[in-house]
Amino acid sequence: MRRPNIFTLESLRANCLITDSGCWLWQGYLEGGYARARQAGKKVLLHRISFELTKGLIPDGLEIDHLCRNKSCLNPEHLEAVSHKENTLRGISFSAINSRKKSCINGHPLVGDNLIIDGAGHRRCKICTTITRRKALKKFRAKKR
Ligand SMILES: [Zn+2]
Numbered sequence: 827m828r829r830p831n832i833f834t835l836e837s838l839r840a841n842c843l844i845t846d847s848g849c850w851l852w853q854g855y856l857e858g859g860y861a862r863a864r865q866a867g868k869k870v871l872l873h874r875i876s877f878e879l880t881k882g883l884i885p886d887g888l889e890i891d892h893l894c895r896n897k898s899c900l901n902p903e904h905l906e907a908v909s910h911k912e913n914t915l916r917g918i919s920f921s922a923i924n925s926r927k928k929s930c931i932n933g934h935p936l937v938g939d940n941l942i943i944d945g946a947g948h949r950r951c952k953i954c955t956t957i958t959r960r961k962a963l964k965k966f967r968a969k970k971r
């Protein structure tokens with residue numbers, strides 16, 4: 827059983843310094859550069875909590891990587907679930923290929939604010955997602971008329 831979260835994304839963000847690059851730098855306690863806090867008497871890594879609050883539970887065996895290389899950053903957009911090194915040789919699974927992609931099928935770079943990780947752990951392009959959504963909305967509106 828997982829313990830219930832006492833944190834919300836808003837409460838985390840409120841204790842962060844937001845940088846120009848969009849990083850949420852934790853202003854509280856750091857350990858080894860990572861944002862740490864106590865929850866129900868247990869030490870927790872806050873970037874993992876930020877990830878779980880926005881993208882769902884981290885699958886077993888996956889760890890959270892900072893795309894922005896700021897260990898204390900809590901912006902969920904900058905966080906990515908990656909497999910442990912021992913799992914990377916597991917082979918040519920779809921998600922392994924997917925996680926190596928550096929750009930989407932339309933050539934948009936999958937970094938920083940443009941990278942979305944969905945609930946299934948797939949990397950998605952924000953630009954393309956927005957375009958698709960807009961098209962769907964247009965269709966929907968056209969139907970309504
Ligand atoms: Zn960041």
Ligand SMILES: [Zn+2]
Binds near residue numbers: 953
């Ligand atoms: Zn794209």
